[in-house]
Amino acid sequence: MNLPIYLDNNATTPMDPRVLEAMIPYFTQKFGNSASRNHAFGWAAEEAIDYGREQVAKLIGANEKEIIFTSGATEADNLAIKGVFEMYKDKGNHIITCVTEHKAVLDTCKHLEKQGASITYLPVKEDGLIDLEELEKAFTDKTILVTIMYGNNEIGVIQPIKEISAITHKHGALFFTDATQACGKIPVDVNADGIDLLAFSAHKMYGPKGVGALYVRRKNPRVKVTAQMDGGGHERGMRSGTLNVPGIVGFGKACELARLEMADEAVRLSALRDKLESSLKTLEESYVNGNVENRLPHVANISFKYVEGEGLMMAMKDMAVSSGSACTSASLEPSYVLKALGLSDDLAHSSIRFGLGRFTTEEEVDFAIEQTKKAVNHLRDLSPLWEMFKEGIDLSKVEWVEH
Amino acid sequence: MAYSDKVIDHYTNPRNVGTLDKSSTKVGTGLVGAPECGDVMRLQIEVNEENVITDAKFKTFGCGSAIASSSLATEWLKGKTIDEAMSIDNMDIVEELALPPVKIHCSVLAEDAIKAAINDYRTKNGLEPIESEKSHH
Ligand SMILES: Cc1ncc(COP(=O)(O)O)c(C=O)c1O
Ligand code: FES
Numbered sequence: 310m311n312l313p314i315y316l317d318n319n320a321t322t323p324m325d326p327r328v329l330e331a332m333i334p335y336f337t338q339k340f341g342n343s344a345s346r347n348h349a350f351g352w353a354a355e356e357a358i359d360y361g362r363e364q365v366a367k368l369i370g371a372n373e374k375e376i377i378f379t380s381g382a383t384e385a386d387n388l389a390i391k392g393v394f395e396m397y398k399d400k401g402n403h404i405i406t407c408v409t410e411h412k413a414v415l416d417t418c419k420h421l422e423k424q425g426a427s428i429t430y431l432p433v434k435e436d437g438l439i440d441l442e443e444l445e446k447a448f449t450d451k452t453i454l455v456t457i458m459y460g461n462n463e464i465g466v467i468q469p470i471k472e473i474s475a476i477t478h479k480h481g482a483l484f485f486t487d488a489t490q491a492c493g494k495i496p497v498d499v500n501a502d503g504i505d506l507l508a509f510s511a512h513k514m515y516g517p518k519g520v521g522a523l524y525v526r527r528k529n530p531r532v533k534v535t536a537q538m539d540g541g542g543h544e545r546g547m548r549s550g551t552l553n554v555p556g557i558v559g560f561g562k563a564c565e566l567a568r569l570e571m572a573d574e575a576v577r578l579s580a581l582r583d584k585l586e587s588s589l590k591t592l593e594e595s596y597v598n599g600n601v602e603n604r605l606p607h608v609a610n611i612s613f614k615y616v617e618g619e620g621l622m623m624a625m626k627d628m629a630v631s632s633g634s635a636c637t638s639a640s641l642e643p644s645y646v647l648k649a650l651g652l653s654d655d656l657a658h659s660s661i662r663f664g665l666g667r668f669t670t671e672e673e674v675d676f677a678i679e680q681t682k683k684a685v686n687h688l689r690d691l692s693p694l695w696e697m698f699k700e701g702i703d704l705s706k707v708e709w710v711e712h
Numbered sequence: 713m714a715y716s717d718k719v720i721d722h723y724t725n726p727r728n729v730g731t732l733d734k735s736s737t738k739v740g741t742g743l744v745g746a747p748e749c750g751d752v753m754r755l756q757i758e759v760n761e762e763n764v765i766t767d768a769k770f771k772t773f774g775c776g777s778a779i780a781s782s783s784l785a786t787e788w789l790k791g792k793t794i795d796e797a798m799s800i801d802n803m804d805i806v807e808e809l810a811l812p813p814v815k816i817h818c819s820v821l822a823e824d825a826i827k828a829a830i831n832d833y834r835t836k837n838g839l840e841p842i843e844s845e846k847s848h849h
Contacts, residue, residue, distance in 0.1 A: 617750050619775035623715070623723055634750055634775070643750065655747035691729055691779060693754035693771035694747060709746035710828070
């Protein structure tokens with residue numbers, strides 16, 4: 310076992326060596342531009358793109374003509390939301406989203422608000438899921454788009470996508486989902502799920518960084534987005550720019566591997582995650598955040614009350630995890646996702662996200678359990694709040710001197 | 713961002729962790745910060761008849777820099793007179809621990825905790841609390 314161990318697979322994943330192997334020829338030998346239609350270099354690149362596109366499409370049950378390659382999920386989110394807003398502005402200006410979305414969605418919505426969009430930010434319930442009745446009530450005759458993520462990056466909860474898309478379609482709007490965390494981890498099928506647009510990214514599924522895709526439905530209904538990047542008219546005019554051939558080859562390979570291995574892998578990962586979670590829950594005053602029934606198999610988000618997340622991570626020095634604590638963020642605000650679940654600020658500060666992955670072993674999980682327990686106990690020995698809690702003092706009644 | 717060696721040292725081997733009897737008239741307790749802000753520091757001093765701090769203890773809920781700042785503060789406080797302790801500036805802590813700008817507030821918290829502990833001691837002993845001329849807000 311090599312230290313430190315990596316348990317931050319929601320932030321990014323290491324590349325699978327099989328992906329790297331597939332990519333290598335496309336840097337130095339088959340380096341052509343897939344838009345070069347008149348020579349062998351271009352044809353080799355085009356062939357590679359076609360194969361990659363097919364694999365990417367297959368993972369989500371789409372047709373390869375429905376895939377637009379981008380630089381990642383952030384760009385795909387931007388293209389979907391801004392592209393639909395511009396394309397359908399005659400139909401309306403209202404978009405429905407949710408407070409726990411990724412910043413790539415939320416900040417895009419904020420940007421559009423300045424350009425006349427009206428945005429509804431749905432709250433979430435305590436378990437992180439949206440309330441379908443609230444969604445139902447949010448529609449107006451101006452609603453053109455609903456954008457709700459598939460699986461959440463901080464707590465892993467899976468939204469009721471089929472129900473959301475059905476409600477959306479009943480109201481004549483389009484449904485976009487940021488499936489960056491779900492694709493390659495759980496089965497996602499654009500037809501069965503009723504998805505009109507979908508964003509995802511290679512580096513969250515053992516592929517390279519800097520490449521992702523937007524799925525845009527071509528039939529029932531035919532969806533169009535206004536390009537956000539003008540130029541040579543690549544990707545059927547929806548995203549100009551020379552294609553990232555090695556990246557797309559790697560993305561394709563990553564999708565292929567995920568499609569073939571996902572089912573077994575999900576069983577393995579959820580068993581490891583459950584082991585981690587149940588062991589850590591034996592620590593007093595530890596709380597699992599988010600719905601535990603509808604959840605990605607590899608994520609556990611746990612708050613260890615009375616210790617602060619960044620301080621805790623420092624004691625977990627042989628492992629890489631992340632925290633919703635304010636002290637880890639530039640803004641000094643605790644996680645907006647955890648706060649949206651109604652978690653008090655102190656519990657949000659005390660949270661740790663464990664993100665398991667394809668290369669996580671049981672030995673590593675056992676190590677993580679031991680080191681986390683030690684760290685929590687060490688920090689509680691240093692914590693005035695833990696001492697007060699143990700003395701039976703009600704912390705909510707203390708007059709704190711905020712600074 | 714990586715932590716300085718000194719922060720890591722204080723964090724891994726915190727000096728003077730613990731609790732003094734807060735009901736004793738020789739002990740001053742400063743409790744600053746709030747759980748909602750992600751940082752709470754409790755610093756305690758024990759003072760003798762010559763106004764010299766003979767013991768100092770802390771407990772901190774916060775990031776590594778906050779823990780290191782309070783650990784360092786207790787080290788500095790021991791053996792100092794109240795007046796000398798009053799003049800400890802948060803920037804001294806920043807310098808000693810090589811704290812980056814985003815962590816300056818952790819050192820401010822330590823300075824506030826020192827002043828709060830001193831004032832608690834003073835009021836307990838019938839003295840006026842000293843107003844800090846510095847404002848961080
Ligand atoms: C849900 C979600 N959307 C979007 C992104 C951004 O993806 P990318 O890094 O490919 O731009 C991430 C990753 O941080 C994510 O988790
Ligand atoms: S206590 Fe929050 S950054 Fe130091």
